[in-house]
Amino acid sequence: MAxxxxxxxxxxxxxxxxxxxxxxxxALVIFVGCTIxxxxxxxxxSRLLPKLEFVGFAQYERLWxxxxxxxxxxxxxxxxxxxxxxxLVIGFLLAALLDQKIRFENTVRTxxxxxxxxxxxxxxxxWQWILNPEFGIQHIVRSLGFENFVFDPLYNPDIVIFGVLxxxxxxxxxxxxxxxxxxxxxxxxxxxxxxxxxxxxxxxTYLFVVIPMMRPTFVTALVIITAGIIKVYDLVVAQTxxxxxxxxxxxxxxxxxxxxxxxxxxxxxxxxTMMLLSVLIVLIPWxxxxxxxxxxxx
Amino acid sequence: MDHLKxxxxxxxxxxxxxISSVTLATELEVTHWWTSGGxxxxxxxxxxxxxxxxxxxxxxGAIAGSGGTARPIIISRILGGDPMGATQLNHGRQAEELVxxxxxxxxxxxxxxxxxxxxxxxxxxxxxxxVDGRVYCVPVNIHSWQWLWLxxxxxxxxxxxxxxxxFEFVEAGPALGEAGKIPLAMGQQGWQVSGAFGVINIAxxxxxxxxxxxxxxxxxxxxxxxxxxxxxAFAQARLLSQGSNVxxxxxxxxxxxxxxxxGQIMGDWAQGEFQxxxxxxxxxxxxxxxxxxxEVISTGGDAFYFPKNDDPxxxxxxxxxxxxxxxxxxxxxxxxxxxxxPVRGDVDxxxxxxxxxxxxxxxxxxxxxxxxxxxxxxxxxxQVEDLLAEFWSDNSMTPExxxxxxxxxIANAD
Numbered sequence: 001m002a003x004x005x006x007x008x009x010x011x012x013x014x015x016x017x018x019x020x021x022x023x024x025x026x027a028l029v030i031f032v033g034c035t036i037x038x039x040x041x042x043x044x045x046s047r048l049l050p051k052l053e054f055v056g057f058a059q060y061e062r063l064w065x066x067x068x069x070x071x072x073x074x075x076x077x078x079x080x081x082x083x084x085x086x087x088l089v090i091g092f093l094l095a096a097l098l099d100q101k102i103r104f105e106n107t108v109r110t111x112x113x114x115x116x117x118x119x120x121x122x123x124x125x126x127w128q129w130i131l132n133p134e135f136g137i138q139h140i141v142r143s144l145g146f147e148n149f150v151f152d153p154l155y156n157p158d159i160v161i162f163g164v165l166x167x168x169x170x171x172x173x174x175x176x177x178x179x180x181x182x183x184x185x186x187x188x189x190x191x192x193x194x195x196x197x198x199x200x201x202x203x204x205t206y207l208f209v210v211i212p213m214m215r216p217t218f219v220t221a222l223v224i225i226t227a228g229i230i231k232v233y234d235l236v237v238a239q240t241x242x243x244x245x246x247x248x249x250x251x252x253x254x255x256x257x258x259x260x261x262x263x264x265x266x267x268x269x270x271x272x273t274m275m276l277l278s279v280l281i282v283l284i285p286w287x288x289x290x291x292x293x294x295x296x297x298x
Numbered sequence: 299m300d301h302l303k304x305x306x307x308x309x310x311x312x313x314x315x316x317i318s319s320v321t322l323a324t325e326l327e328v329t330h331w332w333t334s335g336g337x338x339x340x341x342x343x344x345x346x347x348x349x350x351x352x353x354x355x356x357x358x359g360a361i362a363g364s365g366g367t368a369r370p371i372i373i374s375r376i377l378g379g380d381p382m383g384a385t386q387l388n389h390g391r392q393a394e395e396l397v398x399x400x401x402x403x404x405x406x407x408x409x410x411x412x413x414x415x416x417x418x419x420x421x422x423x424x425x426x427x428x429v430d431g432r433v434y435c436v437p438v439n440i441h442s443w444q445w446l447w448l449x450x451x452x453x454x455x456x457x458x459x460x461x462x463x464x465f466e467f468v469e470a471g472p473a474l475g476e477a478g479k480i481p482l483a484m485g486q487q488g489w490q491v492s493g494a495f496g497v498i499n500i501a502x503x504x505x506x507x508x509x510x511x512x513x514x515x516x517x518x519x520x521x522x523x524x525x526x527x528x529x530x531a532f533a534q535a536r537l538l539s540q541g542s543n544v545x546x547x548x549x550x551x552x553x554x555x556x557x558x559x560x561g562q563i564m565g566d567w568a569q570g571e572f573q574x575x576x577x578x579x580x581x582x583x584x585x586x587x588x589x590x591x592x593e594v595i596s597t598g599g600d601a602f603y604f605p606k607n608d609d610p611x612x613x614x615x616x617x618x619x620x621x622x623x624x625x626x627x628x629x630x631x632x633x634x635x636x637x638x639x640p641v642r643g644d645v646d647x648x649x650x651x652x653x654x655x656x657x658x659x660x661x662x663x664x665x666x667x668x669x670x671x672x673x674x675x676x677x678x679x680x681q682v683e684d685l686l687a688e689f690w691s692d693n694s695m696t697p698e699x700x701x702x703x704x705x706x707x708i709a710n711a712d
Contacts, residue, residue, distance in 0.1 A: 047395055047675075047677070048373070048394075048395035048396065049377075049395055049399055066681075067684075067685075067688065067703075068684050068688075132543075133543070134543070155543055157691050157692055241487070241545075243486050243487075243687070243691065244486055244690075244691035245687045245688040245689070245690055245691030245692055246684050246687055246688045246691075247688075247691060247692070256370075257680065259370075260369070260370030260373065260374065261366055261369070261370060261676065261680050262676050262677040262679075262680040262681070263373075263392070263395070263675070263676045263677060264676075264677045267677075
């Protein structure tokens, strides 16, 4: 029986399978193929041009003893946790407030979403000016009479990454808000009626009923935010260019600079392989829980 | 498609030939990162020469940002099979692999025909263009890092004399600070910090020490007590530059021009900015080669490379441009605007100002060093830049800590 059904299964939906072939080939050759190529070359001493002279783990040893890389990882952690928590919290609060059937909802929503239409380069430059102590926030507050007010995150190596975080949140939170708002709108009105009859306070309904029901929406938002965190590059380049010193460097910038500024492909590939590895560490357990579990359970 | 193109080119060529037998006009795209006022004025001289003296047209491909931004763009275009007609690079080791991979046009035939080896002074500039006896680039100017630019008015305002060397400058620092000036202007980019470090190294530690570390890659010299003095002096410079929050070098130069800052350690390209602002050397500003301590200049500079191209017309135009860049007139016109020194020993720089004359004199006396670009790979250079940029922005990092890591980088340099 089993032997007889198998060939049929492969031939079933043949048209759809043929149509998917180009996509599958692209995925295999470009994503998987190039990834393998990169990983292989990360074990070589390639400089400006790729060559296959293997040096073992030398590039990785150097990578993990380079202070700039360690600072990059640390910054990514701060930036990542910060944007994950704040985009979701602020995004959800804004969405919940907008959901109170207020007037001019469209206008408010458009204003909050607008920064998302700007590229990271523009966002970075705008916030570079806003946070510049000589003509930004610090200057304005000082001219109001608070002479000793200091707010110059971009010039303080200890907190510069939070200056970048502010710009990132300003740009991205509106979009997360819209996604969560659409999730909120998807909640059946009957639920609200039922909770009102039971006398449950509004915040409790949100926390214990609505949010759990919005799980798929949250997963979408989470994936979008996480992807944004790992590839953060242009924002830093435009806003601080890694400075002051190397205090706001991020891994993606390390990869780019090693490959093109230092003309050291091997080092850049090693760094990008580490980035891939960190993504996989997060992604594999999540994918297993999300997809693997469903197949077995249902 | 290709055939059609070839036929089209052939017929156009034949048509043009039958009308007049002059060489064909070709558009040459030239990429460079000369975008500040003085630099743009200088590169315009090249464009003018090409447009007027040949039938070819200069298509300007200026890339904003410093060399650190422009080089990756230039190199990836060459590697990606979209070569420009010509491009600026600092000669030496930056283009080493591109040449070895056969991506650059061999200029040996014109170099021999025009006898570049006798023309170019110092000849080390041409050596940096030479790989296995073949010439691959045209040096266009000599740039030296070892200059301290001082604003005479800033010192007058502070009530102190214009210093005559680095140590007097450091002493004058507090007085400048009291007068509300920033003693030392510094753009917050790695290459500027690292360049200033090299200058202080040569001034405080002496040229021999610099050579041992950068040419011979002697890690012991990098860890020596003499070198610690250099790091101490560098830490002093860090202190003097507190409050200098600009990014680009020309913004920092502008602080000196507008007398907000006492001085700036910057290469002689800063001179072009003073010139554009209408300042007079000796009256409005003072320059101290070698920080007034060791009057030595490094003779690095800019060079033009010509990426290989399939089109023979472009190759011909490239060669014409190569020989034009070295011609006497162009050398004089370009270098006067740029504030750099010409690569030919036989040109007359009557219009040269005070500072350029000082430079020419040092050059004629032979007090010269090779430049960092010529002896260190970009890999080592950027590791040093990262270290020094971190040191510069982090006041809690001591000279000892920085020196230890510096010695480590030199030990691993190739």
